Amino acid sequence: MRILVVFESMFGATEEVAEAIGKGLAGSAPVEVVNVDKAPRDLTGVDLLVVGGPTHVHGMSRAATRKSAEDQAHDPTRSHTGVREWLDSVGTVPAGLPAATFDTRIDKARVLTGAASLGEAKRLRRRGCRLVVPAESFFVGTAPEDGLKPGEAERAEAWGAALGRIVS
Template sequence: MRIVIVFESMYGATEQVARAVADGIDGAEVVNVDHAPADLTGVELLVVGGPTHAHGMSRAATRESAAQRVERPMLSRTGVREWLDSVGPVPRGLATAAFDTRLEKARVLTGAASLGVAKRLRRLGCRLVVPAESFFVGTDPADAGPKAGELDRARAWGAALGAAVRRTVS
């Protein structure tokens, strides 16, 4: 089974979560959105994740603002939003899942990029196999890594996601 996890990450927290999800799924390939495939032929599970910026998926302006907060290069130059808009034909009914990283506050206050990702995946004809998920990060841009326990939670989410897809494929 070919499983692809595409992530967008500014400071590395979302990449860490993506890799933890992959650890839980076992056998997934993890790809920075800058190098994500435009052709999803042969992919049986697509997982897409990114940081929450201004209540949703990042945009060029929010990435620029994020870049100005720290003195190091951003990990992703492209956003999940742009990649999803540019992806070629998607196999009908492709099994997918969406996640984001965000501050640990009520979703009504922070928003959640995963909801926008999930909506775009559905518009492409994909089938969400689990509800969109958020993983929480710290507040200091220079060290905005996942909060304690979030990588374990991401591994468990990945394991549950992998099991759900394998049940539907078998």
């Protein structure tokens, strides 16, 4: 079984979540955690695809929202490409590929913040993937330097472990 976790991260929090999810999934099968900038465009041979990114303006990032994030960053941003663009550029997707989505967002009601994971899920379904769990959000502080809220990395690892048990 081959598991691929693809993430987009501006300030590092989403990358931290992706790594924690990968750690949780590793109990089920070998896992590759990859920045969207280096993600493969051919998913042949992938048995589970997990995709995640930060929530920007109620949904998935766009070029303009990534530019705004770069302008706020004290350090260089982690991803230059967005999950939206990567999903649109992927060529081969095995029919019925099991998939899951996650995002990072501030800890307020989803109706107020939106959730990138919902857009990711919609795009994956359009590509013929089968979502095996509901989209999940992990929470960050309101400023870029705040990072993940306490306990979120552990929650992401547990989510990854549960996801691994579901698909194995």
